[in-house]
Amino acid sequence: MNAIAADCQEKYQVSPIRSVPTEWDEKTLLDAVGMKKDLIVAGPFGSNLKVSDYRDEGIPIIRLQNIDYGKFIDKEIKYISPEKARELAYHSFRAGDLVLAKLGDPIGKTCIVPDYFQDGVVVADVVRIRVADGLADKNFIMYSLNSVATKNQLINGTIGSTRPRVNLDQIRDIHILVPPFNEQHKIAAILSSVDAAIEQTDAIIAQTERMKKSLMQELFTKGIGNTEFKETKIGSMPETWEFVTLGDVLSKVQYGLSKTGRPEGKYPIIRMNNLSRGHVDISSLQYVDLGEFEYQKYRIEKRDILFNRTNSFDLVGKTSIFNLDGNFVFASYIIRIVCRSERILPDYLNFYLNWDVSQGRLKDVATKGVSQSNINAKSLRKFSIFLPTIPEQLKIAAILSEFESKLCLEKLYRDRLSALKKGLMQNLLTGRVRVKVDGHA
Helix, strand or coil, X not given: CCHHHHHHHHCCCEEECCCCCCCCEEEEHHHHHCCCHHHEEECCCHHHCCHHHCECCCEEEECHHHEECCEECCCCCEEECHHHHHHCHHHEEECCCEEEECECCCCCCEEECXXXXXXXXECCCEEEECCCCCCCCHHHXXXXXXXXXXXXXXXXXXXXXXXXXXXXXXXHCCEEEECCXXXXXXXXXXXXXXXXXXXXXXXXXXXXXXXXXXXHHHHHHHCCCCCCEEEECCEEEECCCEEEEXXXXXXXXXXXXXCCCECCCCEXXXXXXXXXXXXXXXXXXXXXCCCHHHHHHHECCCCCEEEECEECCCCCCCEEECCCXXXXXXXXXXXXXXXXXXXCCHHHHHHHHHCHHHHHHHHHCCEECCCCEECCHHHHHCCEEEECCHHHHHHHHHHHHHHHHHHHHHHHHHHXXXXXXXXXXXXXXXXXXXXXXXXXX
16 A cells, blocks of 8 residues: 555554534634635626636636645636736735635536745635634645535535536535544544545656556557568558558448436446447446347447547547456447457557547548547547557557556546445544544554
C-alpha cells in the first residue's frame, strides 16, 4: 500500500460512536467562519464583469471551470486589469480563501485558492468564503462543504433544471457539524493524507499513460529491432511489414442486434457505453430475451473485437477486446470484428486501433451527423494498417499489455483510495467515528 495511505489508516486512532458528540455544534456556514456577511460573498453581477473585460495578464479571476472537489484547476486562467479589480474589490479573493461553485451540475464544488494566487476576483457564479483567523480549520470547512450532507442541502434548494444554481443566502445558511478546533484539524489532516495518496496515484497513472502513448508510436511505426524502412501513404514502416486493409486480415465484420435492452432478461447485451478504450466494462449491463437462432447469430466469442460504429464524434471508433466468460450478445451501434488468426492477432489489432494515430484516422472517415457520427462496415474494411509478422505482433502486444496491466492496477488502487475517502468523510464529518486528539477520543 502507498505509504501515505498506510499512514492515514495507522497513525490516527478512531473509535465508533452512536450519535453526534455533545461537544460538537451544528452551525450555519456563516456562523462557522466568523458571523460577518462579508466573509462569504458572491462574484459581481454579469453586467459588472463581462468577457470583454478579460485580459491575457493582470489580476486573475476565478471561474467555475477552475473549481473541483478539493482541487483548484489551474487551467485557462483569465485576468482583468488592476483598475477593474479595484472597482470589484468587494468580490476579491486571496490565497487560502475557499471558493464554491453555486451554479452547475454537480453544484457546490469547493476548493482552496492556492498560495501562488495572492489576490484576484471571483466571477458571478462563484462564492468566496473567508475563514476568520483561528475560528475554524479552513480544510475542515472545505471537506464539510464537499460532503454528501452539504450536497443534499444544496440540491434541495436549487433553482432551475438545466443549469441549477443556489443563491448566496442559501450558501451562508448551509448547516454543518463543527467539532472543537483541534479535532477539526485532525480530521482535515486524515482526509488530506488520503487526498495526497490519490494525487500521487493520479500522477503515476498520467506518467504511465504518457509512456504508453510514446511507446505505441515507436512500436507501431518502427517495431522491434528493425533497421530498414519503407514509405506508405500513411507513413513509414519497417521493410518486412505489410501494408494492408482490415478487409485483408478479418474473417468477419458484423453489425449488432437492433433490440432494446432491459434491466432483466436472458442474455446480457453489450452496448456502446460498455466499450472502454481497449476493454469491456460491464458495470451497467442490460439484457435481452432471444431465441436460439438469434442468440447464435449475435453471440460474442472470446477474442472478438468490438468496434463502436455510431456515437458522438469524440467517442466514435472506441474499440475493445472481449475477454469475458458468459453468453453475451452485442447491440446495433457496435461492429463485431473477427480476426483471421494466421494473419493478425486480436490483441495487436485492439492496441493498434486504440493508438491515437489510428483513432484520428478513423475520425477522418467518420460521417458526421447533427449529434452522432458513424463509421460503417465498408469504411472499416477499407481502413489501412501496418502489419508485422505474427511473432513481432506477439512481442508488441506483450509489451503494451504489461503497461496496460500496470495502469489497471494503479486505477484499481485509486478507486480503493476514493472509496476509503468517501467512507472517512461519512464517518469523521458526522462524528460517527472519533479521532484521537491529545490522548482523548
